[in-house]
Amino acid sequence: MMRVAVAGASGYAGAEAVRLLLGHPEVEIGALTAAGNAGARYGDLMPHLAPVAERVLDATEAQVLADHDAVILALPHGHSAAIAEQLGDDVAVIDCGADFRLRDEGDWTTFYDTPFAGSWPYGMPELVGAGGVKAREALRGARRIAVPGCYPTAVSLALAPGLASGVIEGGDITVVAASGTSGAGKSLKPHLLGSEVMGAMSPYGVGGVHRHTPEIEQNLSAASGSTVRVSFTPTLAPMPRGILATCSARVANDADAQSVRAAWEQAYAEEACVHLLPEGQWPRTSDVLGSNLVQVQVTLDERVGRVIAIAAIDNLTKGTAGAALQCLNLAMGLPETTGLPLVGTAP
Incomplete structure (x- = not known):
């Protein structure tokens, strides 16, 4: 079992990550953190996540996240870099924000108002390149992955x-x-x-x-x-x-x-x-x-x-948290679709 923390668990993307992790057969959910909601009972904010409703949200601090096999960052844009640089390579970091998606510093500074933090392997496994090679090859075993935008x-x-x-x-x-x-x-x-x-x-x-x-x-x-x-x-x-x-x-x-x-x-x-x-x-x-x-x-x-x-x-699943789980599986050497729902709901 791998122990996975979710930073930003009180937001929509973070809560969706928790929902999916609850169905992952190889995951033990570790720390759940937040900023303004730190100290709150999780079930008061996310009552649909009953198995972890009695958890109390920790503050989003590096020392809280460090003791995990992996961390999913579901933080506002511009907030991931400071946390990530405090986590060692022994922790796989999957960032749902924009901080590490762009390779060109000029693109970043044109569209965002925080310093350019660099780029990580881009977490869209199915994206085909000009030579026919797909992006998943760069994700296997990666310790840092940038989840795409929705x-x-x-x-x-x-x-x-x-x-x-x-x-x-x-x-x-x-x-x-x-x-x-x-x-x-x-x-x-x-x-x-x-x-x-x-x-x-x-x-x-x-x-x-x-x-x-x-x-x-x-x-x-x-x-x-x-x-x-x-x-x-x-x-x-x-x-x-x-x-x-x-x-x-x-x-x-x-x-x-x-x-x-x-x-x-x-x-x-x-x-x-x-x-x-x-x-x-x-x-x-x-x-x-x-x-x-x-x-x-x-x-x-x-x-x-x-x-x-x-x-x-679904912008919260494949568009964010599901992609994070897909990337986590590749980073940790698990079958890519482990724990991922591949059918929708109807009506």
Whole structure:
């Protein structure tokens, strides 16, 4: 059994990590920590996590986290680096924040307001690169892993096969993605009140300013082998969980509908957590709820010469905590899907 701590356990992502760890056959849950909620009974904050309801949250301090085989950091952006540098290599650290995702310091300083902390192996095992090698090879046995963002997970897995195979071009990509309100975290914000969200959809981060933009471009450039730029528009949907990403790219001159679909089939044929749907069936956020599954569909709009790729994920599971568990398994030498739910809930 490996002993795993969760820092930031009182937030949505941290609580989702605890939920998944409770179902992991090789895990003993160690310390559960928080900042402002330190000292609180966990069940008062997360009553759905009954097996650990009587736990009292510790403060998020390095000495509390050090005595573990692994630590999942579910902290606000900019807070992980200070904790991570105090933990030795004997502790595997899986960071759900953005601190170590970006490789380019200029990208970081453009979109974030804290010092650049460097980059760690990027925790999207299924991401295919330009040479056909997937990102999981860098994750096996790694002691530090950066979990991807939720939007980049959906967008990258929707588009990467087309760029890696050359059936789509990287110079004209647009993405419109809808997210549930849990993607904004648990802090109280007027625009996230039920009375503001119910019955409404609204865009935000418009005009290339959303923080996930450089991460999406980093992933797609790795798949393409050349620089890719993306016009990304996120929207807020009246649902608590889920992301639906609708992605469009110009088809390569010699690609037809058959070769387009073949690229996605080849990329994901052996992937347990990415499901290319049968032709004519489209992803729905409700079908991946609570699961570590990505549903993907792709088609060619021959009239305008564009490929449309759509992906659905649960932003808290495959988009955050499920990816953390997937990476933890790879880091610790366990089968990749151990403890991960691969089916959604319905209705």
